[in-house]
Amino acid sequence: MDKVMSMRVFSAVAKNNSFSDAAKKLSISKAMASKHVQNLENTLGVRLFNRTTRKLNLTDVGNAYYEKVDSILSDIDETELAISRLNSEPKGKLKIMAPPSFGAFHLSRALSVYLRKYPDVTTEIELSNRMPDLVEDGIDLAFHVGKLEDSSFVARKIASARRVVCASPYYLKQNGTPQAPNDLSKHNCMVYAPRTALNEWEFIKNNEQVTVKISGDIQCNDGDALRIAAIQGCGIAQLPTYIVGLDIQSGRLNAILEEFEPENLPVYAIYNHRKYLSAKIQTFIEFMYEQFQPEAYWNEWT
Amino acid sequence: MDKVMSMRVFSAVAKNNSFSDAAKKLSISKAMASKHVQNLENTLGVRLFNRTTRKLNLTDVGNAYYEKVDSILSDIDETELAISRLNSEPKGKLKIMAPPSFGAFHLSRALSVYLRKYPDVTTEIELSNRMPDLVEDGIDLAFHVGKLEDSSFVARKIASARRVVCASPYYLKQNGTPQAPNDLSKHNCMVYAPRTALNEWEFIKNNEQVTVKISGDIQCNDGDALRIAAIQGCGIAQLPTYIVGLDIQSGRLNAILEEFEPENLPVYAIYNHRKYLSAKIQTFIEFMYEQFQPEAYWNEWT
DNA sequence: ATATATTGTTTCCATATAAGAAACAATAAG
DNA sequence: CTTATTGTTTCTTATATGGAAACAATATAT
Numbered sequence: 001m002d003k004v005m006s007m008r009v010f011s012a013v014a015k016n017n018s019f020s021d022a023a024k025k026l027s028i029s030k031a032m033a034s035k036h037v038q039n040l041e042n043t044l045g046v047r048l049f050n051r052t053t054r055k056l057n058l059t060d061v062g063n064a065y066y067e068k069v070d071s072i073l074s075d076i077d078e079t080e081l082a083i084s085r086l087n088s089e090p091k092g093k094l095k096i097m098a099p100p101s102f103g104a105f106h107l108s109r110a111l112s113v114y115l116r117k118y119p120d121v122t123t124e125i126e127l128s129n130r131m132p133d134l135v136e137d138g139i140d141l142a143f144h145v146g147k148l149e150d151s152s153f154v155a156r157k158i159a160s161a162r163r164v165v166c167a168s169p170y171y172l173k174q175n176g177t178p179q180a181p182n183d184l185s186k187h188n189c190m191v192y193a194p195r196t197a198l199n200e201w202e203f204i205k206n207n208e209q210v211t212v213k214i215s216g217d218i219q220c221n222d223g224d225a226l227r228i229a230a231i232q233g234c235g236i237a238q239l240p241t242y243i244v245g246l247d248i249q250s251g252r253l254n255a256i257l258e259e260f261e262p263e264n265l266p267v268y269a270i271y272n273h274r275k276y277l278s279a280k281i282q283t284f285i286e287f288m289y290e291q292f293q294p295e296a297y298w299n300e301w302t
Numbered sequence: 303m304d305k306v307m308s309m310r311v312f313s314a315v316a317k318n319n320s321f322s323d324a325a326k327k328l329s330i331s332k333a334m335a336s337k338h339v340q341n342l343e344n345t346l347g348v349r350l351f352n353r354t355t356r357k358l359n360l361t362d363v364g365n366a367y368y369e370k371v372d373s374i375l376s377d378i379d380e381t382e383l384a385i386s387r388l389n390s391e392p393k394g395k396l397k398i399m400a401p402p403s404f405g406a407f408h409l410s411r412a413l414s415v416y417l418r419k420y421p422d423v424t425t426e427i428e429l430s431n432r433m434p435d436l437v438e439d440g441i442d443l444a445f446h447v448g449k450l451e452d453s454s455f456v457a458r459k460i461a462s463a464r465r466v467v468c469a470s471p472y473y474l475k476q477n478g479t480p481q482a483p484n485d486l487s488k489h490n491c492m493v494y495a496p497r498t499a500l501n502e503w504e505f506i507k508n509n510e511q512v513t514v515k516i517s518g519d520i521q522c523n524d525g526d527a528l529r530i531a532a533i534q535g536c537g538i539a540q541l542p543t544y545i546v547g548l549d550i551q552s553g554r555l556n557a558i559l560e561e562f563e564p565e566n567l568p569v570y571a572i573y574n575h576r577k578y579l580s581a582k583i584q585t586f587i588e589f590m591y592e593q594f595q596p597e598a599y600w601n602e603w604t
Numbered sequence: 605a606t607a608t609a610t611t612g613t614t615t616c617c618a619t620a621t622a623a624g625a626a627a628c629a630a631t632a633a634g
Numbered sequence: 635c636t637t638a639t640t641g642t643t644t645c646t647t648a649t650a651t652g653g654a655a656a657c658a659a660t661a662t663a664t
Contacts, residue, residue, distance in 0.1 A: 046389045047578040053640045055437040068381040079370040087348045135357040276349040355611045
């Protein structure tokens with residue numbers, strides 16, 4: 001028998017000086033009203049009302065209890081209301097994790113708009129190339145580019161990342177421009193290994209996916225570092241356009257082998273659970289999704 | 303599912319960072335611990351913990367809830383403890399009702415001793431000849447002399463009241479002393495009608511109860527008034543010894559027809575309920591009972 | 605690597621409980 | 635004297651409770 005309910009019944013009976021009226025107001029039978037008060041009396045070992053079938057009077061213990069019960073009940077109600085509100089309005093700290101090459105520019109760019117829209121939300125951002133442990137690290141939302149291995153969390157695709165092979169104009173002038181994927185074997189191809197090593201590059205040739213083993217003198221898990229290396233003419237890199245899009249647009253890098261481009265990688269927002277998702281997380285995921293509809297701005301530069 | 307229990311489980315899980323440990327400490331199965339937290343999450347519409355089988359973390363809603371839950375729980379516990387104590391230690395106001403002729407002297411005499419023994423008890427005394435309505439009048443304890451009609455309350459016999467026929471020496475000298483109950487018909491017999499009218503007096507003759515119709519020019523529901531009348535020589539009265547005991551002892555009144563005395567009347571303490579009787583009432587009943595053991599002092603004057 | 609132990613969850617089932625309808629006892633009011 | 639209303643009790647049924655065991659996931663030990 002639910003003690004909180006018993007307390008509600010007791011309070012109502014005391015207020016109305018009647019079991020019947022209290023039962024009506026609480027939409028329960030008077031039989032239950034009677035049992036609830038008895039339940040309280042039994043657990044407390046105390047008589048709360050002196051009552052006959054016609055008269056009702058709080059005992060003085062009952063009176064002392066009554067003085068406390070209402071404040072306890074309203075404490076419970078207020079707390080539950082506040083908790084529900086906390087979850088239904090975007091509010092509180094949003095802990096986000098993202099790969100540096102994605103987060104440093106694109107995430108913070110979007111975030112600044114989001115935070116202006118929801119001023120009660122604050123953020124803590126961790127940029128890292130490691131795979132996040134949402135529960136252990138207490139992370140609300142993590143971004144991941146590429147296929148997902150683990151499925152112990154929920155993922156929502158928010159954008160796609162076009163991958164492009166590129167090099168600096170200077171490098172291409174010095175070493176020639178590859179015309180087909182296989183030409184890459186003669187070049188210094190810098191390996192981007194975000195979270196998983198990638199010493200193969202994907203392409204699409206005659207509607208068929210082909211992979212080309214590549215090699216070079218730089219392997220790095222940080223896309224921005226490779227971008228700098230490419231710009232400086234160290235070699236060729238296959239990088240997402242969210243890293244090199246602007247460089248290609250401005251001519252610092254040239255895209256090559258565009259006609260062999262592989263399928264875009266998915267960009268996921270991943271989080272812990274689907275049920276009872278808090279408003280701050282829900283609205284942020286939705287907001288990020290909107291940002292990159294119908295196509296992420298970083299994928300086009302012509 | 304008891305919400306208070308669910309809150310206790312939630313609090314324990316948060317404290318121990320473990321469902322299993324919390325379950326052990328609360329002596330429930332871990333299955334139940336899990337269900338209780340789910341119960342809370344469902345009623346609140348909120349995720350309280352991020353959890354996998356190996357890791358556990360409060361969500362920030364969970365954290366906000368946790369900050370409140372403990373204070374609510376301790377509020378409930380403290381209240382219940384205080385209420386139990388209130389009932390188990392003599393404390394608070396004791397509302398007593400008694401017939402004036404009994405209360406004005408004997409009750410207040412005993413009460414002054416009782417109150418010295420239990421300083422946390424205060425009293426409100428109503429002296430009245432009417433029959434008390436314990437519930438309506440909010441009376442903790444009432445005293446009644448004589449047979450009980452109503453049985454909607456609990457009664458405890460605490461003493462017996464000897465009844466004696468008496469008159470002033472002056473009256474007897476003027477009108478003669480009756481030698482047998484039947485002689486009373488020639489006398490002015492004052493009718494004492496406490497709560498129920500008594501125009502018959504009881505006697506015992508040859509081990510058999512006999513009643514004698516009496517008449518006189520005074521009928522009163524207040525014993526003390528009749529006592530005064532008797533002392534002043536107005537007539538003969540049959541009165542309890544708790545009223546006239548001292549007068550007979552001092553010679554202001556003479557007892558007559560002592561060999562025909564009827565059975566003593568019971569003196570009852572009556573109260574509302576037997577279960578969960580508060581300490582103040584319980585101890586007071588016991589105290590009063592002790593006062594008049596083995597025999598009430600008012601019944602003997604020789 | 606493989607085995608073992610421990611975690612939180614789920615399933616299953618006997619048991620206990622909740623809830624209300626109706627009968628009941630007590631007592632005001634008409 | 636009848637009627638209506640009170641709080642309690644009884645009775646029955648549908649539901650919930652609670653734990654054992656199976657389960658899935660994942661640390662730790664060997």
